Amino acid sequence: MTQTVARKSLYESDYLLWVQETIAKLKARDFDHVDFENLIEEIEDLGRSEKREIKSRLKTLLEHLLKRIYIDMPDCFNGWENTIEEQREEIIEELMDSPSLKRFWDELFDMSWQGALRKVRKEYQPKGFSFPDTWQFNRDIDSMLNDTFWE
Numbered sequence: 555m556t557q558t559v560a561r562k563s564l565y566e567s568d569y570l571l572w573v574q575e576t577i578a579k580l581k582a583r584d585f586d587h588v589d590f591e592n593l594i595e596e597i598e599d600l601g602r603s604e605k606r607e608i609k610s611r612l613k614t615l616l617e618h619l620l621k622r623i624y625i626d627m628p629d630c631f632n633g634w635e636n637t638i639e640e641q642r643e644e645i646i647e648e649l650m651d652s653p654s655l656k657r658f659w660d661e662l663f664d665m666s667w668q669g670a671l672r673k674v675r676k677e678y679q680p681k682g683f684s685f686p687d688t689w690q691f692n693r694d695i696d697s698m699l700n701d702t703f704w705e
Contacts, residue, residue, distance in 0.1 A: 572592070605655065607648055611641045612641075615638060616667055617674055618637045619703060620674045620685055621678070622704050642699045645698075656695060659695050660693075663689075663698075
C-alpha cells in the first residue's frame, strides 16, 4: 500500500520564515534556490493591494462627501469633514509612495463611486434624502483631494 504524504512548502507552512529566507537568498544572490513562483505571486499581490487601498479610501471619501453635500444634518458636518480630510491625507500618502497609481484614478473612481453611492442610498434614502446617479463635480485627483464641494 502506497501512502502519499502531502508536504507543505515553507511558503504554505511559515510565511514569515519564507519571506526571511527569500530575502537572505536574494541578498546572497542564491537565485537557484529562490522560490520564484511564490515570489512573483507576492509581488503581483503588492500592486493589487495598493490599488485596493486607494479604492477603499476613495470610496470612504466619496461616501462622506455625499453625506456632507446632500444631507442637511449640521450636527454631523464636523465628523464627516474630519473623515474627508483623513481619507484625503491617506490617499495623498499612498500616491506619494506609488505615483504610478495615478494612472488608475478614473477606473478606481468609477468603482469607488458605485460602492459609495450604494452605501449612502441604502442608509439615507429611506430617511428621505436623495443622491444623483453621477458625481456632479470635478473628479480629477487634484479636485478630489482639495476642493470643498459643499460651499
